[in-house]
Amino acid sequence: MKNKLVAIMVTLLVAITLVGVIAIVVITKFTGETEAKAEPSADEIVESSVEIPEITTNLATGDFIRISFMIQTDSKDGKEELEKRNFQAKNIIITELSELKADQLKGKAGKEQLQENLKGQINGLMQEGKVEKVYITSSILQ
Template sequence: MKSKALTIMMITLATITLIGVIALVVILKFSGDEEVKEPTIEEVIEYSVDVPETTTNLMSNDFIRISFKIQTDSKKAKSELEKRNFQVNNIIIEELSELKAAELQGKKGKDLIETKVRDKVNSLMQEGKVEKVYITSMMIQ
């Protein structure tokens, strides 16, 4: 009697373990993060807005001449961003006026302004978001 109960208990335990392992494999296989597909260059261009060249003064009494291309995540976001061009220009001027020429030197400086512009513009957006900000030209005098 004891061996029969022990056998039933072992079979039940093995079955529950097997079901658990199968469920775990299925969950990990099908609910894992989808691979993020990088947009093609055509999509990048289609969803991007050119910000015309802006000239403003820096905190260090230098002048900067800079232009951007802002990549959004959809056509709706692009349309909204085009309507908000005056707000984007305002953000660019405000952010640059708080920086010194030395802070904009090198890759770190360019990454800094790209990140600041992206984050500030994203705080305005309602129909999507800014994926990336590219500096297309920049000159400090």
């Protein structure tokens, strides 16, 4: 009689514990508590980046700039799309630069603002992926 009672109690305790564990797993899965996304490695960044070769164009003040970029996308599909839209990206870059004055590009803040503006405008074109970051790889202002 006692063995039967102990067996029933152990079975109930295991069942309750199992239900509790399942409930915790389900709650954490569906409430969106996920770990922070790991930063991509240098190789992953290179694999998903497109180089925009040196562009020479006039600024709004009559000065000119020689500048080149590396544009990082979120995936290989995004990279392929951006490679096909390379001429559109160059057009955006040239038109954006033509509106700027030399003083706006001299400091760190000006270059960061240019990078953000280009990122937003190029993302407006993208359908398969998105631009994660725009890097200025060389810049000569005259």
